[in-house]
Amino acid sequence: xxxxxxxxxxxFDTKLALSVVSVFNWFEKYEYSIMSKLLETxxxxxxxxxxxxxxxxxxxxxxxxxxxxLSEIFGRDMSPHRHDRHYxxxxxxxxxxxxxxxxxxxxxTAPLFxxxxxxxxxxxxxxxxxxxxxxxxxxxxxxxxxxxxxIAALEQRFSVPIFQPLHAVGGASARESERxxxxxxMLAEEFFExxxxxxxxxxxxxxxxxxxxxxxxxxxxxxxxxxxxxxxLFQAFNELIEAHYRDHWPLEKYxxxxxxxxxxxxxxxxxxxxxSSKSLVHHRQIEEAKWQLIYTTTAIxxxxxxxxxxxxxYFCRFFTRHTELSPREFRRQALLGGPNA
Numbered sequence: 001x002x003x004x005x006x007x008x009x010x011x012f013d014t015k016l017a018l019s020v021v022s023v024f025n026w027f028e029k030y031e032y033s034i035m036s037k038l039l040e041t042x043x044x045x046x047x048x049x050x051x052x053x054x055x056x057x058x059x060x061x062x063x064x065x066x067x068x069x070l071s072e073i074f075g076r077d078m079s080p081h082r083h084d085r086h087y088x089x090x091x092x093x094x095x096x097x098x099x100x101x102x103x104x105x106x107x108x109t110a111p112l113f114x115x116x117x118x119x120x121x122x123x124x125x126x127x128x129x130x131x132x133x134x135x136x137x138x139x140x141x142x143x144x145x146x147x148x149x150x151i152a153a154l155e156q157r158f159s160v161p162i163f164q165p166l167h168a169v170g171g172a173s174a175r176e177s178e179r180x181x182x183x184x185x186m187l188a189e190e191f192f193e194x195x196x197x198x199x200x201x202x203x204x205x206x207x208x209x210x211x212x213x214x215x216x217x218x219x220x221x222x223x224x225x226x227x228x229x230x231x232x233l234f235q236a237f238n239e240l241i242e243a244h245y246r247d248h249w250p251l252e253k254y255x256x257x258x259x260x261x262x263x264x265x266x267x268x269x270x271x272x273x274x275x276s277s278k279s280l281v282h283h284r285q286i287e288e289a290k291w292q293l294i295y296t297t298t299a300i301x302x303x304x305x306x307x308x309x310x311x312x313x314y315f316c317r318f319f320t321r322h323t324e325l326s327p328r329e330f331r332r333q334a335l336l337g338g339p340n341a
Contacts (some may be wrong), residue, residue, distance in 0.1 A: 095130025101161035115162040179210040
Protein backbone atom coordinates (compact mmCIF):
# COMPACT_ATOMS: atom_id res chain seq x y z
CA UNK A 1 0.00 0.00 0.00
CA UNK A 2 2.86 2.33 0.87
CA UNK A 3 4.57 1.63 -2.45
CA UNK A 4 1.29 2.11 -4.32
CA UNK A 5 0.66 5.42 -2.54
CA UNK A 6 4.19 6.59 -3.37
CA UNK A 7 3.67 5.63 -7.03
CA UNK A 8 0.38 7.56 -7.16
CA UNK A 9 2.00 10.68 -5.66
CA UNK A 10 4.92 10.39 -8.09
CA UNK A 11 2.54 10.09 -11.03
CA PHE A 12 0.54 13.06 -9.79
CA ASP A 13 3.68 15.20 -9.36
CA THR A 14 4.86 14.22 -12.85
CA LYS A 15 1.51 15.17 -14.41
CA LEU A 16 1.49 18.43 -12.47
CA ALA A 17 5.00 19.26 -13.65
CA LEU A 18 4.07 18.48 -17.25
CA SER A 19 0.98 20.67 -16.90
CA VAL A 20 3.05 23.56 -15.57
CA VAL A 21 5.51 23.20 -18.46
CA SER A 22 2.60 23.09 -20.90
CA VAL A 23 1.12 26.27 -19.41
CA PHE A 24 4.46 28.10 -19.66
CA ASN A 25 4.90 26.95 -23.28
CA TRP A 26 1.40 28.18 -24.08
CA PHE A 27 2.10 31.50 -22.37
CA GLU A 28 5.28 32.05 -24.38
CA LYS A 29 3.45 31.27 -27.64
CA TYR A 30 0.56 33.55 -26.60
CA GLU A 31 2.94 36.39 -25.74
CA TYR A 32 4.71 35.96 -29.08
CA SER A 33 1.41 35.97 -30.98
CA ILE A 34 0.35 39.20 -29.26
CA MET A 35 3.68 40.82 -30.09
CA SER A 36 3.47 39.68 -33.71
CA LYS A 37 -0.05 41.01 -34.04
CA LEU A 38 0.42 44.37 -32.31
CA LEU A 39 3.96 45.23 -33.35
CA GLU A 40 4.33 44.86 -37.08
CA THR A 41 7.11 47.36 -37.76
CA UNK A 42 10.63 47.67 -36.35
CA UNK A 43 10.39 51.47 -35.99
CA UNK A 44 7.73 54.03 -35.11
CA UNK A 45 6.91 55.94 -38.32
CA UNK A 46 6.61 59.71 -38.30
CA UNK A 47 3.64 61.09 -40.25
CA UNK A 48 4.41 64.42 -41.85
CA UNK A 49 1.03 66.13 -41.76
CA UNK A 50 1.90 68.48 -44.62
CA UNK A 51 2.74 65.54 -46.91
CA UNK A 52 0.28 62.87 -45.79
CA UNK A 53 -3.01 64.75 -45.39
CA UNK A 54 -5.25 66.33 -48.00
CA UNK A 55 -3.66 69.08 -50.12
CA UNK A 56 -5.73 71.73 -48.33
CA UNK A 57 -3.51 71.17 -45.27
CA UNK A 58 -0.21 71.96 -46.98
CA UNK A 59 1.45 74.93 -45.33
CA UNK A 60 -1.39 75.43 -42.81
CA UNK A 61 -0.22 76.06 -39.24
CA UNK A 62 -3.70 75.26 -37.91
CA UNK A 63 -6.03 72.80 -39.56
CA UNK A 64 -9.09 70.81 -38.61
CA UNK A 65 -11.06 68.02 -40.25
CA UNK A 66 -13.73 65.48 -39.42
CA UNK A 67 -12.87 62.03 -38.14
CA UNK A 68 -14.90 60.66 -41.04
CA UNK A 69 -12.74 62.41 -43.66
CA LEU A 70 -9.48 61.39 -41.98
CA SER A 71 -10.64 57.79 -41.59
CA GLU A 72 -11.14 57.71 -45.35
CA ILE A 73 -7.40 58.42 -45.67
CA PHE A 74 -5.95 56.45 -42.75
CA GLY A 75 -8.73 54.06 -41.71
CA ARG A 76 -10.35 53.66 -38.29
CA ASP A 77 -7.71 51.29 -36.94
CA MET A 78 -4.66 53.56 -36.92
CA SER A 79 -1.32 51.81 -36.47
CA PRO A 80 1.44 53.26 -34.20
CA HIS A 81 2.90 56.54 -35.45
CA ARG A 82 3.94 59.99 -34.30
CA HIS A 83 3.97 63.60 -35.51
CA ASP A 84 7.28 65.26 -34.71
CA ARG A 85 6.20 68.85 -35.46
CA HIS A 86 2.52 68.96 -34.51
CA TYR A 87 0.13 68.79 -31.58
CA UNK A 88 -3.20 67.01 -32.15
CA UNK A 89 -6.56 67.20 -30.41
CA UNK A 90 -9.16 64.50 -31.16
CA UNK A 91 -12.68 65.44 -30.06
CA UNK A 92 -15.25 62.61 -30.18
CA UNK A 93 -18.90 63.65 -30.29
CA UNK A 94 -20.35 60.16 -30.88
CA UNK A 95 -18.93 56.63 -30.64
CA UNK A 96 -16.03 55.07 -28.78
CA UNK A 97 -12.26 54.65 -29.04
CA UNK A 98 -9.40 52.53 -27.80
CA UNK A 99 -6.19 54.56 -27.78
CA UNK A 100 -2.57 54.17 -26.73
CA UNK A 101 -0.82 57.46 -25.89
CA UNK A 102 2.85 57.01 -25.18
CA UNK A 103 3.07 54.25 -22.58
CA UNK A 104 -0.56 54.56 -21.38
CA UNK A 105 -3.64 52.80 -22.76
CA UNK A 106 -7.18 54.22 -22.57
CA UNK A 107 -10.66 53.42 -23.78
CA UNK A 108 -13.80 55.48 -23.58
CA THR A 109 -17.16 56.48 -24.99
CA ALA A 110 -18.00 59.92 -26.36
CA PRO A 111 -18.09 62.70 -25.53
CA LEU A 112 -14.36 62.81 -24.85
CA PHE A 113 -11.12 64.27 -26.14
CA UNK A 114 -7.51 63.21 -26.22
CA UNK A 115 -4.51 65.43 -26.78
CA UNK A 116 -1.18 64.29 -28.22
CA UNK A 117 2.01 66.42 -28.00
CA UNK A 118 4.68 66.26 -30.74
CA UNK A 119 6.85 63.12 -30.98
CA UNK A 120 4.60 61.06 -28.68
CA UNK A 121 3.78 57.75 -30.40
CA UNK A 122 0.14 56.78 -30.42
CA UNK A 123 -2.35 54.46 -32.08
CA UNK A 124 -6.11 54.14 -31.86
CA UNK A 125 -9.14 52.18 -33.00
CA UNK A 126 -12.47 53.93 -33.60
CA UNK A 127 -15.79 52.13 -33.84
CA UNK A 128 -17.81 52.52 -37.03
CA UNK A 129 -20.24 55.03 -35.47
CA UNK A 130 -17.59 57.42 -34.19
CA UNK A 131 -17.96 61.06 -35.24
CA UNK A 132 -15.92 64.05 -34.25
CA UNK A 133 -13.18 66.49 -35.22
CA UNK A 134 -9.38 66.45 -35.27
CA UNK A 135 -7.46 69.68 -34.68
CA UNK A 136 -3.77 69.77 -35.70
CA UNK A 137 -1.55 72.65 -34.53
CA UNK A 138 2.04 73.37 -35.54
CA UNK A 139 4.55 73.07 -32.71
CA UNK A 140 5.77 76.66 -32.91
CA UNK A 141 2.20 78.00 -33.18
CA UNK A 142 1.04 76.46 -29.92
CA UNK A 143 4.18 77.55 -28.10
CA UNK A 144 3.53 81.14 -29.23
CA UNK A 145 -0.05 80.90 -27.96
CA UNK A 146 0.61 79.77 -24.39
CA UNK A 147 1.44 83.19 -23.01
CA UNK A 148 0.22 85.06 -19.94
CA UNK A 149 0.32 84.78 -16.16
CA UNK A 150 -0.27 81.00 -16.17
CA ILE A 151 2.37 80.28 -18.77
CA ALA A 152 4.28 77.79 -16.60
CA ALA A 153 1.16 75.75 -15.90
CA LEU A 154 0.21 75.79 -19.58
CA GLU A 155 3.70 74.65 -20.56
CA GLN A 156 3.42 71.70 -18.16
CA ARG A 157 -0.11 70.76 -19.21
CA PHE A 158 0.56 70.64 -22.95
CA SER A 159 3.84 68.75 -22.68
CA VAL A 160 2.10 65.46 -21.80
CA PRO A 161 -0.72 63.42 -23.41
CA ILE A 162 -4.26 63.92 -22.09
CA PHE A 163 -7.27 61.57 -22.26
CA GLN A 164 -10.39 63.22 -20.86
CA PRO A 165 -13.92 61.70 -20.85
CA LEU A 166 -16.63 64.36 -20.67
CA HIS A 167 -19.89 62.47 -20.08
CA ALA A 168 -19.60 62.55 -16.27
CA VAL A 169 -18.58 66.19 -15.78
CA GLY A 170 -20.95 68.62 -14.10
CA GLY A 171 -21.27 72.26 -13.09
CA ALA A 172 -18.70 74.59 -14.62
CA SER A 173 -16.94 71.66 -16.30
CA ALA A 174 -20.16 70.69 -18.10
CA ARG A 175 -20.45 74.21 -19.50
CA GLU A 176 -16.77 74.08 -20.47
CA SER A 177 -17.39 70.79 -22.27
CA GLU A 178 -20.27 72.31 -24.25
CA ARG A 179 -18.09 75.32 -25.03
CA UNK A 180 -15.30 73.05 -26.32
CA UNK A 181 -17.65 71.31 -28.78
CA UNK A 182 -19.07 74.65 -29.95
CA UNK A 183 -15.60 76.14 -30.46
CA UNK A 184 -14.40 73.08 -32.38
CA UNK A 185 -17.42 73.34 -34.70
CA MET A 186 -16.87 77.09 -35.15
CA LEU A 187 -13.20 76.48 -35.98
CA ALA A 188 -14.13 73.83 -38.56
CA GLU A 189 -16.62 76.23 -40.16
CA GLU A 190 -14.02 79.01 -40.33
CA PHE A 191 -11.41 76.65 -41.71
CA PHE A 192 -13.54 75.44 -44.62
CA GLU A 193 -15.59 78.55 -45.45
CA UNK A 194 -12.66 80.84 -46.47
CA UNK A 195 -14.47 83.96 -45.24
CA UNK A 196 -12.89 87.41 -44.71
CA UNK A 197 -10.96 87.61 -41.44
CA UNK A 198 -10.23 83.87 -41.45
CA UNK A 199 -6.51 84.43 -40.79
CA UNK A 200 -7.35 86.15 -37.48
CA UNK A 201 -10.24 83.87 -36.48
CA UNK A 202 -8.32 80.56 -36.69
CA UNK A 203 -5.68 81.37 -34.05
CA UNK A 204 -8.23 83.16 -31.83
CA UNK A 205 -10.58 80.15 -31.78
CA UNK A 206 -7.67 77.76 -31.34
CA UNK A 207 -6.51 79.75 -28.32
CA UNK A 208 -9.96 79.47 -26.74
CA UNK A 209 -10.01 75.71 -27.45
CA UNK A 210 -6.66 75.31 -25.70
CA UNK A 211 -8.03 77.15 -22.66
CA UNK A 212 -10.98 74.72 -22.58
CA UNK A 213 -8.63 71.74 -22.79
CA UNK A 214 -6.49 73.25 -20.04
CA UNK A 215 -9.47 73.76 -17.73
CA UNK A 216 -11.13 70.40 -18.40
CA UNK A 217 -7.95 68.36 -17.94
CA UNK A 218 -7.14 69.78 -14.51
CA UNK A 219 -4.75 72.55 -13.53
CA UNK A 220 -1.21 71.62 -12.52
CA UNK A 221 0.14 73.17 -9.35
CA UNK A 222 0.65 76.88 -9.83
CA UNK A 223 4.29 77.78 -10.28
CA UNK A 224 6.14 81.01 -9.66
CA UNK A 225 5.88 83.54 -12.51
CA UNK A 226 8.71 83.32 -15.03
CA UNK A 227 10.07 86.01 -17.24
CA UNK A 228 9.70 85.49 -20.98
CA UNK A 229 13.45 84.95 -21.40
CA UNK A 230 13.37 82.12 -18.83
CA UNK A 231 10.52 80.37 -20.63
CA UNK A 232 12.38 80.70 -23.93
CA LEU A 233 15.48 79.18 -22.33
CA PHE A 234 13.45 76.29 -20.94
CA GLN A 235 11.86 75.65 -24.34
CA ALA A 236 15.27 75.84 -26.01
CA PHE A 237 16.65 73.36 -23.45
CA ASN A 238 13.84 70.93 -24.25
CA GLU A 239 14.51 71.33 -27.97
CA LEU A 240 18.18 70.53 -27.35
CA ILE A 241 17.18 67.46 -25.33
CA GLU A 242 14.95 66.31 -28.19
CA ALA A 243 17.81 66.74 -30.65
CA HIS A 244 20.61 65.25 -28.53
CA TYR A 245 19.25 62.88 -25.87
CA ARG A 246 20.78 60.01 -27.85
CA ASP A 247 24.19 61.75 -27.76
CA HIS A 248 24.43 61.75 -23.94
CA TRP A 249 25.61 65.33 -23.73
CA PRO A 250 26.88 66.41 -20.29
CA LEU A 251 24.84 69.20 -18.69
CA GLU A 252 27.78 71.56 -19.20
CA LYS A 253 27.32 71.27 -22.96
CA TYR A 254 23.58 71.99 -22.78
CA UNK A 255 24.25 75.06 -20.64
CA UNK A 256 27.03 76.19 -22.98
CA UNK A 257 24.74 75.92 -26.00
CA UNK A 258 22.23 78.15 -24.16
CA UNK A 259 24.94 80.61 -23.07
CA UNK A 260 24.02 80.23 -19.39
CA UNK A 261 25.56 78.54 -16.37
CA UNK A 262 24.58 75.08 -15.18
CA UNK A 263 23.28 76.66 -12.00
CA UNK A 264 20.88 78.94 -13.84
CA UNK A 265 19.71 76.08 -16.05
CA UNK A 266 19.02 73.96 -12.96
CA UNK A 267 17.09 76.83 -11.33
CA UNK A 268 14.87 77.39 -14.38
CA UNK A 269 14.12 73.66 -14.70
CA UNK A 270 13.24 73.39 -11.01
CA UNK A 271 10.94 76.42 -11.10
CA UNK A 272 9.13 75.49 -14.29
CA UNK A 273 9.00 71.70 -14.14
CA UNK A 274 9.83 70.82 -10.51
CA UNK A 275 12.55 68.51 -11.89
CA SER A 276 16.31 68.78 -12.19
CA SER A 277 17.89 69.41 -15.57
CA LYS A 278 19.53 65.97 -15.49
CA SER A 279 16.25 64.22 -14.68
CA LEU A 280 14.60 65.88 -17.70
CA VAL A 281 17.27 64.41 -19.98
CA HIS A 282 16.93 60.99 -18.33
CA HIS A 283 13.14 61.20 -18.57
CA ARG A 284 13.33 61.67 -22.35
CA GLN A 285 15.70 58.70 -22.69
CA ILE A 286 13.43 56.48 -20.58
CA GLU A 287 10.36 57.75 -22.42
CA GLU A 288 11.83 56.79 -25.80
CA ALA A 289 12.93 53.41 -24.46
CA LYS A 290 9.38 52.72 -23.22
CA TRP A 291 7.87 53.74 -26.55
CA GLN A 292 10.18 51.47 -28.51
CA LEU A 293 9.51 48.56 -26.13
CA ILE A 294 5.75 49.02 -26.54
CA TYR A 295 5.39 49.96 -30.20
CA THR A 296 8.18 47.98 -31.90
CA THR A 297 9.68 44.50 -31.95
CA THR A 298 13.22 45.89 -31.82
CA ALA A 299 15.56 43.78 -29.70
CA ILE A 300 16.55 45.33 -26.37
CA UNK A 301 20.23 45.50 -27.25
CA UNK A 302 19.36 47.39 -30.46
CA UNK A 303 17.14 49.82 -28.51
CA UNK A 304 20.09 50.43 -26.19
CA UNK A 305 22.32 51.11 -29.18
CA UNK A 306 19.75 53.44 -30.77
CA UNK A 307 19.60 55.44 -27.53
CA UNK A 308 23.37 55.81 -27.41
CA UNK A 309 24.16 53.20 -24.76
CA UNK A 310 27.30 51.28 -25.74
CA UNK A 311 26.70 48.64 -23.08
CA UNK A 312 23.25 46.92 -23.19
CA UNK A 313 23.72 45.70 -19.61
CA TYR A 314 24.21 49.28 -18.39
CA PHE A 315 21.11 50.33 -20.34
CA CYS A 316 19.10 47.61 -18.59
CA ARG A 317 20.33 48.79 -15.19
CA PHE A 318 19.57 52.42 -16.12
CA PHE A 319 16.05 51.50 -17.24
CA THR A 320 15.39 49.35 -14.16
CA ARG A 321 16.61 52.10 -11.83
CA HIS A 322 14.09 54.55 -13.28
CA THR A 323 11.11 52.21 -13.76
CA GLU A 324 11.67 49.40 -11.21
CA LEU A 325 11.21 46.95 -14.09
CA SER A 326 13.70 45.42 -16.49
CA PRO A 327 13.13 46.29 -20.17
CA ARG A 328 11.98 42.71 -20.84
CA GLU A 329 9.52 42.74 -17.95
CA PHE A 330 8.23 46.18 -18.95
CA ARG A 331 7.56 44.96 -22.48
CA ARG A 332 5.84 41.81 -21.21
CA GLN A 333 3.56 43.77 -18.85
CA ALA A 334 2.74 46.33 -21.52
CA LEU A 335 1.79 43.65 -24.04
CA LEU A 336 -0.36 41.79 -21.53
CA GLY A 337 -2.11 44.90 -20.23
CA GLY A 338 -0.15 45.19 -16.99
CA PRO A 339 0.22 48.27 -14.78
CA ASN A 340 2.24 50.20 -17.36
CA ALA A 341 -0.32 49.80 -20.12
